[in-house]
Every structure is written in structure tokens, then in C-alpha cells.
Amino acid sequence: MSYSPLIDDLIDALRCLPGVGVKSAQRMTFQLLERNRPGAARLATALSKAAEHVGHCTSCRTLTENEQCFICADKRRDQQTICVVESPADVVAFEQSGDYKGLYFVLMGHLSPIDGIGPAEIGIDRLLQRSAELSISELILATNPTVEGEATAYYITEQMRSRGIAVSRIAHGVPLGGELEYVDSGTLAHALKGRRPID
């Protein structure tokens, strides 16, 4: 297959997007070049700005271009509770459920020894430090209800317990094997309310 070099490059580059194969990349290329050049230019700018400026929140590790994300920077949030999630999308899901007023900690993944992802890679040191700084009264575990998410929750529970911090797990209600960010707001609010201490 071969178009002109700039078109081939664009088709190739689009394939770095998850779920985009050759055929979709071709469609995207033609549609952008034929019908939406302003969209292509805007996407180019958004990509390079984000790739250059977005880093991690120094408090909760979520993706942000600021030193602190807007939730960590909001002093009206309950500083005594941290909810631990796997991804920035999970934070948005909780915020949309509207019931949670505490802080978050975003692991940016889960423990996965096979892939070389251990406690350091998911920021456990920072979580322990942050929990101590704030003298939190409760840590809520909202990792995904998958094998890796459960193992990660178990590991964090052990770490917190040895430091005397109360840990809870959001209630089941989140479908097992599912991904948190796809759960509807109502179910998520319900799961949060139904959390129980881990003993």
C-alpha cells in the first residue's frame, strides 16, 4: 500500500491510537484531509501541547498540566479522606456521581508483577506519605474489581493497616470483572455509600 509520503506518514501515525487499524487510519486520514483540515490542525496543536505540558499532580498523581490538579488544590474538599483509583477517568466517574467530597489518589495503573509494575510504579510511597501528611481518617479503595485491582487493593490495605489507618473498599454493585469508568453514576454512588471497613 502506498499513497504519497505525507499521507502514508499520517496513516501510520494514527495507528498509534488504541483500537485504530489500517482501514480506520485510512478513513480518518481522508476524512480529515477532505473535510476537516481545521480539525486536523486543532488536533495537531492539542496533541503537541498536551504531550509537552501535561505531567502528574504532585499530590495525587493524576494527569494535569499544573503542579496540583484542581481537586487537590481545592481546600474545601474533605482533607481527611482519600479515595484510591486506578485512572484519571475513574476520578471523573466519581465526580459525576456527585456524592464524594474527599480527595483522590490515582495509581495510574495497578500492580502487575509480570509487566514489571510494582509498588514503586503505582506510587505507593507517595500515597503513604500523603496519607501521613494529611493524617487522614479513612482510605477508600476503589480499584477495579478485577484480579489485578483486587490484588492492588489487598497490598494497599496491608500497608495502611500497619500504619493504623482505617481502610474501606467500595461496595460491590460495581459489576465484577467490569471497568470502573463504564459504570453509571447511580451504581457508583450506591457502591460508594455501601462501602464497609476491611477487617
Added chain:
Amino acid sequence: MSYSPLIDDLIDALRCLPGVGVKSAQRMTFQLLERNRPGAARLATALSKAAEHVGHCTSCRTLTENEQCFICADKRRDQQTICVVESPADVVAFEQSGDYKGLYFVLMGHLSPIDGIGPAEIGIDRLLQRSAELSISELILATNPTVEGEATAYYITEQMRSRGIAVSRIAHGVPLGGELEYVDSGTLAHALKGRRPID
């Protein structure tokens, strides 16, 4: 929903891609920022270069950053035959079938009066001019076997006939209602061989 402004911008901008909704755009954003910043930077460059430099081939209208595409510029191609297709992807499909040595003309769409797409928008003037310049002996119609593709083929046939140019339509074999770029090379080669004069 709200992340930081640069992340929101990127999610929004990705939605200009066909088939990409909010959830996919979020996934793409996190995957690029967490795991593939070089890919994001490369995609940004490819998009802005293509949006800036890609135009249409002055001979066949396909997308290219050069004045003429590499097929039109190749003087070893049979200059007596033009195959009319709807999209650049169709050219690639024919080239992969390996049986065709003539030139192409790319309509970049099909007639669609409802959408305001008439003969001028699909370059019919240029096609007539090009056919005359080259004194072609045959025009092969390979628009998609859809209602619009057939109507476009019919319109072009009328125009060519009144100028005494022989017109043929690729054989059925391409599944009716299907899209040309998804047909396998063998079927396409077969359809091309089985073409018959329109009388």
C-alpha cells in the same frame, strides 16, 4: 466531565476523528499521555504537515503533496485508459490487485444533489478535459455499486458518449451495496477483467 484544560482540549479534538466518541477519545488521551508521548508528538507532526501540504493531483484529483501524484507522473502507465474511482483508497485497492496499468481519475466522492454535490464538486470538467488531452480510448467506471455510485456512473457515461469516448463499467463481482476499498484483490482483478462496454 472535566480534566485539566489541555486534557479536555485533547479529548475534544480527538472526537473530530470518524467513529471516535467520548469514551474512546478518553482512552486514546490517557494511553498517549501515559504510554506513548513519542507517538503523540509524531502524530501531531504528521497531522500538521499533511494538513498544510497535501492538496489534489492536478491530473487525477487524488490527494497528494506533489503537483502530480506518482501514478500520473509515471509515463510508463498506459495513457489511453482512465479508471474513474470515488476515493484514493480505491486507487490503492486497484494497485494491489496488480492488473491495471492505466491512469485513474479520483472523484473524491459521488454525485449527491441533497448534499449539494454536483458535477463541479466531483471534478467532471477536469475529467472531460483530461480525457480530451490524452485522447483516451477507454474510460472505465469503477464507482461504488451503490445508488449514488451508479447514478454517478450513469451521469459520466452520458457525458462521455456525447464526446464519442468508449465507456465500460467494471463487472459485477464486487458485492452490491458494498464499498470498493473492502473488496479483496482477487475479486477486484476479476471484476476488472469482466468489464463490458456500456451500450
